Amino acid sequence: MNHRQDKIVAVVPAAGIGSRMGVEIPKQYLEINETPILGLTLSILLTHPKIDKVIVALHPQDTRFHSLPEASHPKLQTVIGGGERADSVLACLKNIDDEAWALVHDAARPCLTHSDIDKLLASREQFPQGAILASPVRDTMKRGKCDGTIEKTVCRDQLWHALTPQLFLGVELRDNLSAALIENATVTDEASAMEWAGISPGLVSGNVQNIKITHPDDLRLAKLFLAH
Numbered sequence: 001m002n003h004r005q006d007k008i009v010a011v012v013p014a015a016g017i018g019s020r021m022g023v024e025i026p027k028q029y030l031e032i033n034e035t036p037i038l039g040l041t042l043s044i045l046l047t048h049p050k051i052d053k054v055i056v057a058l059h060p061q062d063t064r065f066h067s068l069p070e071a072s073h074p075k076l077q078t079v080i081g082g083g084e085r086a087d088s089v090l091a092c093l094k095n096i097d098d099e100a101w102a103l104v105h106d107a108a109r110p111c112l113t114h115s116d117i118d119k120l121l122a123s124r125e126q127f128p129q130g131a132i133l134a135s136p137v138r139d140t141m142k143r144g145k146c147d148g149t150i151e152k153t154v155c156r157d158q159l160w161h162a163l164t165p166q167l168f169l170g171v172e173l174r175d176n177l178s179a180a181l182i183e184n185a186t187v188t189d190e191a192s193a194m195e196w197a198g199i200s201p202g203l204v205s206g207n208v209q210n211i212k213i214t215h216p217d218d219l220r221l222a223k224l225f226l227a228h
């Protein structure tokens with residue numbers, strides 16, 4: 001395919017408060033092996049040879065970012081994020097060239113590998129409209145009822161966990177995300193905005209260790225994964 005211009009801009013939503021983590025400081029500043037999660041995530045992106053620029057969305061009241069060693073990296077730019085993850089992503093997308101590819105990656109996923117980034121970038125040949133890293137569900141899937149019992153077993157064929165990064169042409173993602181938000185569509189990841197616009201993004205099987213740190217237990221898992 002014609003990549004038009006092969007400029008890759010990483011977009012990192014890091015403006016959340018980490019309420020499910022249940023601690024005082026935003027989870028992206030919790031440390032694993034004495035390094036803040038956001039620092040770990042940024043260093044993976046900043047050291048990837050194909051990533052030209054990294055734009056990070058920060059909470060308006062963020063006081064910690066400037067203390068990270070990565071904060072002064074020449075490839076890095078910051079913007080103020082919004083009320084929801086999608087608003088933060090959109091704030092970043094307003095700062096990228098129309099023809100650049102946006103590689104959107106959660107600050108809270110510090111176990112991403114360069115080989116998974118390479119796999120996603122290479123998938124543009126197969127999925128020119130963009131793709132996401134994902135992992136097929138492994139367990140038997142149940143739909144529950146409000147009373148805590150099982151309504152039914154759900155067929156797990158073709159069910160995937162959506163991971164990040166998610167890769168789309170910046171201008172297309174920006175237009176679809178902004179239109180989906182105006183229409184109050186449910187947009188929990190970039191692919192949902194593209195799906196809303198009638199596009200079928202590709203699914204690229206990624207490393208299951210690329211977890212999102214959401215609950216306290218995830219910190220222990222991430223530490224284990226990063227040790228290997």
Ligand SMILES: Nc1ccn([C@@H]2O[C@H](COP(=O)(O)OP(=O)(O)OP(=O)(O)O)[C@@H](O)[C@H]2O)c(=O)n1
Nearest residue numbers: 013014015016017018019020083084088107108
């Ligand atoms: N308004 C928001 C909300 C979330 N995020 C970012 O989006 C990523 C994934 O979101 P999630 O895990 O839900 O983070 P939080 O919103 O911080 O967590 P919680 O939902 O538990 O409050 C995180 O890197 C988070 O910082 C963001 O940039 N802007």
Ligand SMILES: C[C@](O)(CO)[C@H](O)COP(=O)(O)O
Nearest residue numbers: 106162163164188189190212
């Ligand atoms: C984008 C995401 O990480 C994909 O798994 C996820 O949707 C983020 O938000 P969530 O609220 O934790 O689902």
